[in-house]
Amino acid sequence: xxxxxxxxxxxxxxxxxxxxxxxxxxxxxxxxxxxxxxxxxxxxxxxxxxxxxxxxxxxxxxxxxxxxxxxxxxxxxxxxxxxxxxxxxxxxxxxxxxxxxxxxxxxxxxxxxxxxxxxxxxxxxxxxxxxxxxxxxxxxxxxxxxxxxxxxxxxxxxxxxxxxxxxxxxxxxxxxxxxxxxxxxxxxxxxxxxxxxxxxxxxxxxxxxxxxxxxxxxxxxxxxxxxxxxxxxxxxxxxxxxxxxxxxxxxxxxxxxxxxxxxxxxxxxxxxxxxxxxxxxxxxxxxxxxxxxxxxxxxxxxxxxxxx
Amino acid sequence: xxxxxxxxxxxxxxxxxxxxxxxxxxxxxxxxxxxxxxxxxxxxxxxxxxxxxxxxxxxxxxxxxxxxxxxxxxxxxxxxxxxxxxxxxxxxxxxxxxxxxxxxxxxxxxxxxxxxxxxxxxxxxxxxxxxxxxxxxxxxxxxxxxxxxxxxxxxxxxxxxxxxxxxxxxxxxxxxxxxxxxxxxxxxxxxxxxxxxxxxxxxxxxxxxxxxxxxxxxxxxxxxxxxxxxxxxxxxxxxxxxxxxxxxx
Numbered sequence: 001x002x003x004x005x006x007x008x009x010x011x012x013x014x015x016x017x018x019x020x021x022x023x024x025x026x027x028x029x030x031x032x033x034x035x036x037x038x039x040x041x042x043x044x045x046x047x048x049x050x051x052x053x054x055x056x057x058x059x060x061x062x063x064x065x066x067x068x069x070x071x072x073x074x075x076x077x078x079x080x081x082x083x084x085x086x087x088x089x090x091x092x093x094x095x096x097x098x099x100x101x102x103x104x105x106x107x108x109x110x111x112x113x114x115x116x117x118x119x120x121x122x123x124x125x126x127x128x129x130x131x132x133x134x135x136x137x138x139x140x141x142x143x144x145x146x147x148x149x150x151x152x153x154x155x156x157x158x159x160x161x162x163x164x165x166x167x168x169x170x171x172x173x174x175x176x177x178x179x180x181x182x183x184x185x186x187x188x189x190x191x192x193x194x195x196x197x198x199x200x201x202x203x204x205x206x207x208x209x210x211x212x213x214x215x216x217x218x219x220x221x222x223x224x225x226x227x228x229x230x231x232x233x234x235x236x237x238x239x240x241x242x243x244x245x246x247x248x249x250x251x252x253x254x255x256x257x258x259x260x261x262x263x264x265x266x267x268x269x270x271x272x273x274x275x276x277x278x279x280x281x282x283x284x285x286x287x288x289x290x291x292x293x294x295x296x297x298x299x300x301x302x303x304x305x306x307x308x
Numbered sequence: 309x310x311x312x313x314x315x316x317x318x319x320x321x322x323x324x325x326x327x328x329x330x331x332x333x334x335x336x337x338x339x340x341x342x343x344x345x346x347x348x349x350x351x352x353x354x355x356x357x358x359x360x361x362x363x364x365x366x367x368x369x370x371x372x373x374x375x376x377x378x379x380x381x382x383x384x385x386x387x388x389x390x391x392x393x394x395x396x397x398x399x400x401x402x403x404x405x406x407x408x409x410x411x412x413x414x415x416x417x418x419x420x421x422x423x424x425x426x427x428x429x430x431x432x433x434x435x436x437x438x439x440x441x442x443x444x445x446x447x448x449x450x451x452x453x454x455x456x457x458x459x460x461x462x463x464x465x466x467x468x469x470x471x472x473x474x475x476x477x478x479x480x481x482x483x484x485x486x487x488x489x490x491x492x493x494x495x496x497x498x499x500x501x502x503x504x505x506x507x508x509x510x511x512x513x514x515x516x517x518x519x520x521x522x523x524x525x526x527x528x529x530x531x532x533x534x535x536x537x538x539x540x541x542x543x544x545x546x547x548x549x550x551x552x553x554x555x556x557x
Contacts (some may be wrong), residue, residue, distance in 0.1 A: 176428065177421040181408050186398040193358070193396070194471070195384030195413040232426050 004166075011159055015152040027155045028261045031219050033256035034162045036243040037169060038212035043241070044250030045173055046205050047185040051056040051106045052113030053240050055093075056210035058232030059116065060086045060217030065133040065227040066126060074141035074149050076157060086214020087207050094206030098199055101188075110234060117232040132228030136221050158219055162256070165212050169252050172208070179204060242280075246287045248294025257295045310369075311336045311475055311507050312357070317366035319352055326352040329366070329530035335473075339501050339508040342520045344528035350511040351393055353528065354479050357509070359383040370431050371474065384413070387474035391464040392485055399453025403444060403463050406452050407435030412463075427543035431470075437465075438470035441504075442496055445463035462496060469500075476508045482517050492518055519543075 015023060035057055042048040063082035067073045073081070097108040120127040127133065138149040147153040160187055172178050180201050183191040191198050221227040230236065239262065247258020265283065269276035312334040312363075319327040325403065327349045334340050355361045357368055359380040367376045375383050384390075389410075407541050411431040420427060420490050439445050442462045447455055452463055461481055468476055482490045494517050501508060501521060512518050518525060525542040527535040535545045542548055 172421050176415070176423050176431075177419060179405070179409050179412065180402065181430075183398055186400055187396060190392070190396040190398065191409075192381050193360075193384065193390055193392070194410050194467070195381050195389075197381050 008159075008163055009176075015155055020151060023151050025263065025267065027151075027158050027223060028220075029215050029260045030155075030158045030162050030256075031223060032240070032243065032259035032263060034158075034165055034219070035213055035216035035248065036240050036255035036259045037162075037165060037252055038209050038216065039240050040244050040249055040252055040255040041169060041172070041205055041209040041212070043244050044252075044255075045178065045185060046181040046202060048202060048206065049106045049239070049241070050109040050206075050209070051234065052111070052230050052237050053210075053213055054234065054236035055109070055113035055116045056086050056090060056213035056224075056229070057217035057220070057236065057240075058113075058120070058229075059089065059210075060214030060219075061221040061227040061231045062120070062127055062133065062217075063214070064218035065136045065221040068136050068139050068222060069133060072139060074145070075222055076136045076141070078139065079157075079161070079215065079222070082218035083211050083215030086217070087211025090207040090210030090214075091203060093210065094203035095177070097206065098202045110237070113232060113234060113237055117229055117234075120229045120232055127227075127229070130229065132226055133221070134226045136225050136227065138175055138222045154223060158223070161215060161219060165215065166252060166256075169212075173252070177201070177204075185210035227288070242284050246284060246294055248296035249295070251296045254294045254296030261295060309336055310334065311371060312509070313369040314357070315367045315369070317353070317356055317368065318364050319356055319361065319362045321348075324528060325531050327356060327363075330531075330533055332526060332533065332536070334507065334509060336474075336507050337505055339506075339510065339523045340529060341510045341512055341522035341525045343511075343513060343515070343518055343525060346513070347530075348528040348533040350513075350528055351479060352531075354390070354477060354509075354511055358388055358477060384471075388477060389468035389471045389473035389475070390477040391461075391468055391479055391481060393479040394455070395460045395464060395484075397452040397460060397463060397467075400451055402449050403439065403452050403455065403466075404432070404435060404448040405460075406463060407467050407470040408432050411435045411438070411470040411472075414471050416542075434472065435466075435470045438466040441469065441500055442466045456489075458485055458493060461485060462493060465497070465500075470503075474507065475520050476506050478508065478510045478512075480512055482512070483509070483515055490517065492513065497521060 018026065039050060042050050060082045063085050064078045067078035067081060068075065077249050086290045093112055097105055100108055113175060121129055131186065140146040140149065148157045180191065180196055184201060188198055217231060242264045243258035244255040246261060247256065248254025265280055269279050310333045314330055314332040317327055317330045317468045330353060344350050344354060357364050359378055361375060367374055370386060370388065375386065375457060396552060398409065408431050411434040415431060439448050442465055444459060444462060446465055447459055452460065455463060465478065465481060482493050485493060498521055510522060524537065525539055526533055527542060527548050535542050
């Protein structure tokens with residue numbers, strides 16, 4: 001807990017020292033970190049590999065984009081509502097995808113994401129088709145409250161969402177519900193034999209995970225000012241999975257570090273070469289081979305702290 | 309009073325009859341063994357009782373209610389706890405967490421998404437008590453996957469016991485154990501059965517284990533019951549001798 005407060009305080013002080021461009025990058029890193037953390041709930045704790053997590057992210061982005069463009073809903077409300085909506089829709093998605101297990105489950109999540117991707121190209125009034133939604137505003141609140149429309153203000157909003165999600169997820173994985181998820185991860189047949197309806201737990205975690213991914217996407221739309229079909233594309237689903245694995249699955253904090261690392265490497269590598277993804281691919285392979293515990297696992301083993 | 313009643317229970321896989329019109333009744337407090345040669349249908353019978361597979365015909369009544377249509381996890385919620393023929397644990401969790409997760413399944417809190425001290429208290433206590441009764445307290449903090457095979461078998465029984473079941477179903481509890489380990493495990497189980505007033509259904513093909521533990525024995529052969537009764541009667545039964553025991557008695 002003390003560690004968490006220290007990190008939160010440090011992150012809260014950063015806007016006073018960093019140049020604007022770095023603030024933009026950091027905000028994007030936190031949004032991606034939130035996205036990766038949401039996926040970690042499924043991958044790291046229940047071993048449900050989602051190949052379609054971009055579906056939730058893109059859904060959240062389009063939802064908040066529409067709320068902000070077509071209503072006068074204040075920005076934080078639009079963001080939270082979009083995340084909530086993403087979670088509710090994901091109950092149905094989870095119900096369908098958990099009909100299958102293992103690789104088939106992953107393929108169904110991928111199919112769902114590609115379905116949304118295809119829909120986004122056709123449903124012009126809502127998604128703007130291939131142009132996407134542009135000029136998404138950061139709507140003010142009542143009584144002229146607008147602190148979130150500045151660069152630093154938006155950063156704080158993102159930080160608050162990330163920390164809130166982290167506290168919620170940490171409670172979740174330490175709870176009786178979380179213990180059942182770990183049971184499913186290690187031995188689902190036994191978990192059923194003990195009397196747990198594992199399917200319902202899986203649907204619940206898919207909904208929660210997609211909900212938080214939707215929250216991340218809902219932040220991204222007003223952050224970037226646009227939402228387009230790339231946010232639904234399988235490439236992003238793959239990238240976020242890489243962030244989780246490189247950061248350290250099943251740790252919640254690790255995937256956030258993985259997202260920061262990914263974005264940083266992308267910035268650095270792409271200034272040298274257009275084929276930066278090739279080099280990052282090598283890094284990813286090295287991680288899987290030599291550091292399967294990820295960045296956070298390495299930090300923990302260095303400093304001998306107990307996993308959070 | 310009958311706790312478990314099987315009536316004409318049958319399972320066919322295509323042309324193969326795995327379980328053939330089995331009728332059986334187990335009273336509360338009884339320790340019953342089901343024996344039979346390999347392929348006699350013992351494990352299939354277990355799967356039918358616990359709901360892992362659905363019967364082709366016949367019914368399962370548990371505590372005076374027909375549970376034939378209920379899925380496995382619901383039958384478990386009603387009070388059937390089982391172990392598997394091949395050890396089935398959560399290998400990366402400690403032995404203590406294994407029993408705790410088992411005990412938690414019978415609590416209303418099993419859906420609670422909030423952590424914090426106290427929420428696991430009741431389940432942890434029942435889990436620890438079960439570990440103690442099977443003599444596993446000294447390995448409670450070790451990952452289950454690193455325990456000796458003998459301790460793993462007993463841990464599975466402890467997990468079932470932590471659920472405070474009305475009917476305990478053990479599928480070959482000494483499967484794969486050495487002679488010494490088997491002897492130890494049998495002693496632990498015998499004292500457990502003697503003290504706890506449990507109702508137990510046991511599948512086993514080690515005869516010494518069966519005669520040491522069971523009050524009553526049901527003999528399966530090619531899916532159907534060929535003998536039923538106390539150990540002495542079964543030992544003396546001629547059809548059993550022919551089908552299976554092969555001069556053991």
